[in-house]
Amino acid sequence: MLTGILLTHEHSDHIKGIKVLAAKLGIPIYCNQWTLEAVKAQAQCQFDARIFQTGHSFKVGDVDVDSFSIPHDACDPVGFVVHTEGGKIGFLTDLGHVTRLVIDRVKDVRVLVLETNYDQKLLQEAKRPESIKQRIRSRHGHLSNDAAAEAMEAMVSDHLEHVLLAHLSRDCNSPELARRVVGERLRDIGGTHLNLISTQQDHPCATLPLAPAQVSCSWPGNAVRR
Numbered sequence: 406m407l408t409g410i411l412l413t414h415e416h417s418d419h420i421k422g423i424k425v426l427a428a429k430l431g432i433p434i435y436c437n438q439w440t441l442e443a444v445k446a447q448a449q450c451q452f453d454a455r456i457f458q459t460g461h462s463f464k465v466g467d468v469d470v471d472s473f474s475i476p477h478d479a480c481d482p483v484g485f486v487v488h489t490e491g492g493k494i495g496f497l498t499d500l501g502h503v504t505r506l507v508i509d510r511v512k513d514v515r516v517l518v519l520e521t522n523y524d525q526k527l528l529q530e531a532k533r534p535e536s537i538k539q540r541i542r543s544r545h546g547h548l549s550n551d552a553a554a555e556a557m558e559a560m561v562s563d564h565l566e567h568v569l570l571a572h573l574s575r576d577c578n579s580p581e582l583a584r585r586v587v588g589e590r591l592r593d594i595g596g597t598h599l600n601l602i603s604t605q606q607d608h609p610c611a612t613l614p615l616a617p618a619q620v621s622c623s624w625p626g627n628a629v630r631r
């Protein structure tokens with residue numbers, strides 16, 4: 406059962422449906438104060454907001470959630486780690502680069518949702534204003550497929566089993582391309598045991614059942630499944 410909505414930041418692609426969704430489901434939205442102010446200024450909507458402090462943990466029902474800062478051009482953007490009985494789930498989208506803090510916070514997750522926003526060549530060729538392209542590529546913009554692949558090298562661990570590639574640009578990326586780029590890098594570093602899933606904007610991915618975590622394999626490892 407859905408008991409809350411976690412809001413990472415106030416950009417329109419994240420809050421467009423928030424008022425309707427929260428009202429329809431009758432559940433609170435969890436965000437920090439700066440994000441709440443920014444949402445109110447843009448959307449002029451009322452909802453049941455539960456405020457957390459960036460860098461702190463809080464509860465949604467009986468689930469613990471950690472929040473941490475990420476580099477993105479919003480008021481106070483965050484990533485999340487959700488603690489479940491089946492292990493930890495890291496949520497990392499809308500970040501221009503991967504910081505030490507980010508790596509440290511997601512280093513022992515079982516599931517990682519990771520941004521692969523754009524392919525560098527497709528962005529270069531896209532019919533978009535140069536200023537927008539620069540914003541996307543900046544250190545407070547978004548992660549490219551290559552940047553995400555590089556970040557994966559630091560994020561593969563004994564605990565990690567599933568990686569969901571997310572927040573793909575419709576015109577500057579494709580699920581196949583993102584999966585290929587990250588998959589090739591994982592192969593290079595012996596990370597073929599990971600379940601790599603590319604998500605889509607308009608199509609839900611399959612439900613990921615998470616039974617309680619069992620004995621972990623030793624990383625680096627090859628083709629080891631738990």
Ligand SMILES: [Zn+2]
Pocket residue numbers: 414416477479499
């Ligand atoms: Zn954003």
Ligand SMILES: [Zn+2]
Pocket residue numbers: 416418419499572
């Ligand atoms: Zn976004």
